[in-house]
Amino acid sequence: MSVMTLVQALNNAFDIKLAEDKNVVLYGEDVGFEGGVFRVTEGLQKKYGAERVFDTPLAESAIVGTAVGMAVSGLRPVVELQFDGFSYPAFDQIISHVSRMHNRTRGKYNVPVVIRFPYGGGINALEHHSESPEAFYAHIPGVKVVIPSTPHDAKGLMISAIESDDPVIFMEPKRIYRAIKQEVADEKFTIPIGKAKVLTEGTDVTVIAYGAMIRECQKALVMAKESGISAELIDLRTIYPIDKETIIRSVEKTGRMVIVAEAPSGFSVGAELIAIANEEAFLHLEAPPKRVMGFDTIVPLAKGEHFFMQTQEKIFYEIERTVKF
């Protein structure tokens, strides 16, 4: 075991896969020499060479489009898009090719690509650097979308993502890249894609979150406990395929649902979760499900961001209202 940040845990996952499989290559803007703007790939070019860990010209569509070509010809590319808000030029490649090559060729070619990028707010970043576009990607048939919330999960899920024969969009909560340290096993391990995790068991309300919001939820749960509320906290871990079974089981038990995420609430993962509760656990619901999510606005710049971000107070406030409904 070693104490690792999320950045170090991801780096460790890449190190393990690069050592194990010569078909794994890592690339993107500033990924090679510098090790990425967040240093997630630091030291890997030196260790594995510039043929396997490298910088590309600055073009996101090309970074993802060339990965499609590499994947169909036998490699397992792991590509970095530098920020959430810069992932959009690659959208066409993701929706038109990454997600559907396997279907279009009736299984002749698959696209084992990992597209990873830091997402979310809370770090006083520039414009276009604080976005949470998970719903865009989860809406695309043919890809899987993964978001870890701890160093341990980041390592296990990343190894699973690289080993996945299906394409994976891997979104990294940049706000907690270095904010959380945790004991992580040094050896290789995997965490299955598509399985949520119940972090805290409870009976009064189900709180569902992912990424950096887990930490805020945990703080809110302390406040809830002090108020005599027994909340169950679920970390989705995978946005798609979403773990309906774990969600339904919990909502059937508690009858109440609060969803916490940074993205705008309209047409979101939160909306999907409420649909699941309505379709699958309707008669168990004792209160309207609640989305504790961003406004349907642009993420404000740093001075206004606190209105947009979900805090422990806001989460607790909505938990209490839902329980008292």
Next chain:
Amino acid sequence: MIFSDFDPKEDKIFRIIDNEGVTVNAESMPDISNETIIKAYKDMLFARTADNMAVSYQRQGRMFTYPPNIGQEAIAVAAGIIVKDNDWLVPAFREMGAWLAKGVSMKEIFLYYMGNEEGNNFKNANHMLPFAVPIGTQLLHAAGIGYTINYLKKEEAVFTFIGDGGTSEGDFAEALNFASVWKAPVIFTVQNNQYAISVPVKNQTKSKNIAIKSYAYGIPGIKVDGNDFFAMYSVYEQAREYTRAGNGPVLIEAYTYRKGAHTTSDDPSKYRSKEEELEWEKADPLARMKKFMDKKSLWNENEDELIEKYKNDIDQQFTEAENFTPYQLDDVFRYMYVDMPEDLKKQKAEYEKFLKWVEEKK
């Protein structure tokens, strides 16, 4: 190399035979056997026959929208002769001669245009990607495959295609740039058939020609008479040799004319003149090749009989496509993922219940 003799800056065009089939550039004539010349002509004739039949099937309502290749056969047929079995073919959707050379069957082409993804599987075509309908995106796949070839030290090359309209897409620029930076063994062909649906190439770019865009990426580019099989053959032969020698990609502008419609849903009489079409008729790739062969007395087959034979073969494959196993509900789901999510299995099961209800109601 021929590329350096035909600098796109001077807007030169590389040509070996003229419209009358007369050799105008004997020193560039490739070393090519009579059998290959005859085969090339037959391949072009087959492609044209297949196109004519496809358009007619579409008109009969037996097939959906189809983009014919008519007028552009020399380009794809030349590429098809040069492309090796392990080379990659990354098509757009107007390169029939090359697909057939790679091992694609007419049955598959018909299946695809009847609306069945099974036609994109290309069972017997090694190293070939499916047709690419979004314009320009496939060029990046070609660049990525080129990276793999270098990385795994394979002896392969990539042949990829786009039209003149596609050169305005960002992916065109990105693909040429990445391939150049990576020295990827990719042969980029732009089939400049003068129109992107209705938009003439003069409204697509203010570059002197398309080949000149190669300058921006530090790679060789050449404008070739795309209706001259010998010129296309010669350029592909040299391009493959150049790129396999580790020099990186090349850009070929195949200057041609789409004699037919963009697709069967298009009516070119709305945006181009009869005079223009008649002018280009003189440069028809099959007619030119035929004149060349006649001068050398290379051709002594009965062309009408040959076309009949092709028609029978094509019609048989069309019938097979029409009688292909009907589309199953499972075909919608089974290839979405290698590892199918539980929820998709459930969506399918629920639809099956509905189908059962419909059945029972009868």
